[in-house]
Amino acid sequence: MTTKSKNVSTYKFYLNGKWIESESGRTIEIQSPYLHETIGRVQAITRDEVDEAIYSARQAQKEWAQTSLQDRAHYLNKWADELVNMEYEIAETIMKEVGKNFKDAQKETVRTAELIRYTAEEALHMHGKSMAGDSFPGGSKTKLAIVKRVPLGVILAISPFNYPVNLAAAKIAPALMAGNAVIFKPATQGAISGAKMIEALDKAGLPKGLISLVTGRGSEIGDYLVEHPGINMISFTGGTNTGVHLAKKATMVPLVLELGGKDPGIVREDADLQEAVKQIISGAYSYSGQRCTAIKRVLVHESVANQLVALLKEEIEKLSVGSPEQDSVIVPLIDDAAADFVQGLVDDAVEKGAVVVTGNKRKQNLIYPTLLDHVTTEMRLAWEEPFGPVLPVIRVSSDEEAVRIANESEFGLQASIFTKDIDKAFSLANRIESGTVQINGRTERGPDHFPFLGVKGSGMGVQGIHKSLESMTREKVTVLNITN
Ligand code: NAP
Ligand code: G3H
16 A cells, blocks of 8 residues: 655555555655654545546445445444554554644544444444324325435545544444445545555455545645535535535535534533533643644633632643653644644734733744633634634633623534533523533543534534434335225
8 A cells, every 4th residue: 555765655545445556646745743754645636536436436335235234334343353453553653644642542543443333333223214194184094104214325524634533434434334435535634544544444355446545635636526426425524614615615415514613611600620620621732732622712700710720720731741652742733834823823812911821832833731811802812713732711700701702602513511500500501502512521522422513613414423324324215005
């Protein structure tokens, strides 16, 4: 799957069961965010190659749709086994390519194997239904509808850089299990990890054509893929701007979009502050805040704000900062542009009067964990997603104000509420516009069988194992008309 020159591997792309070099003759260099050197090259494939991948997928899918669920589950379980066999190699690739610390990269790989196995099991236990005609007024017993789920055809799976294996497999596994073929377009920074994951699927012996790995910049091949008439459904995870762009391009195909977030951590005056701090620190700063579900703003009641900020400061200053190879929590951001963007948000807030409690220090793309207090709604940081280790604290005087500011956001992925009053927690949860509300816990996607969704600018449709299987199939109704 690779060729080597000057110790740097060039990864081929995967088309119809073969690893090949693109006829474009062009490759894209992948720079490690912390080694600051080229760690590999991936193919910049052509439109003709995209056509070929989609054509192969369409051919292969016809037969795949006829295979038994048990057979499909066999391939998926084998894939999970191969991922586990490759655990260290894949974790190292994730670490080098996207700068995730080794322990978390390893967790991502194992979590992916578990997700694949659960997906196979879940699909084995999904059943259709039958409906009698006479349950509708005037209907007749002579009609019986048999409702089953059938595959959609070819699924386009587009994944982001921050979970290059897990978020890709979260699309590929349900798509395959449901009888579809897949065109997998990884984030360019993440494409080597994606290639390793496909290598595991290849080792599992998946019939050729069912999956193709198409590499190339989204800006070059993205629109072509999305608008391609051979695609029957798109499952996309990434930034809101990209998602909105894609939604305008795609016509008459179902879309599931998991996009950005600005998850609030609401701390009421009666919260267990020690526990809230533990959850907020882990929620906001893990992998330098490069998680869609990171806590990206704290809305704290003014009566406990000083205490909360002091506790947060103490814990933030204990966070390890540096190399992913040393399992640091705070690692360099994906690239310099990402760090510039985060710095711009901090500078804007400081200029407008926010108080730096700790941090606001930077070495190239390494942003030290930063806590800003007295952030106001006039500052960009109150609204924009940094995707970096910077947490704004907004002081509020009531639950109503917290809910209002939480809901004024363009995003609606998740929210956390920290309180000892469970009735209040439910009443606030009901009023918050987000896909999920966590009570006394950090915002997070897992466990992976829970439904996972964003509302407003955070997405459309639902992921989570069962929901993904549903979104990658449609109902097919056969009506039996009983004649005597
Ligand atoms: P991104 O820049 O939006 O890229 C996501 C994917 O879209 C990449 O594979 C990218 O390819 C591709 N792409 C770019 N332009 C495209 C086009 N015109 N058509 C089709 N595909 C195109 O996002 P990112 O920087 O990788 O990830 C960070 C963002 O994702 C954050 O906003 C984060 O909150 C969000 N995210 C959301 C979730 C969720 O589940 N809600 C999960 C993870 C991340 P290239 O890399 O080649 O440009
Ligand atoms: O980055 C977005 C992911 O969906 C977040 O997953 O909450 O498990 O870190 P996580």
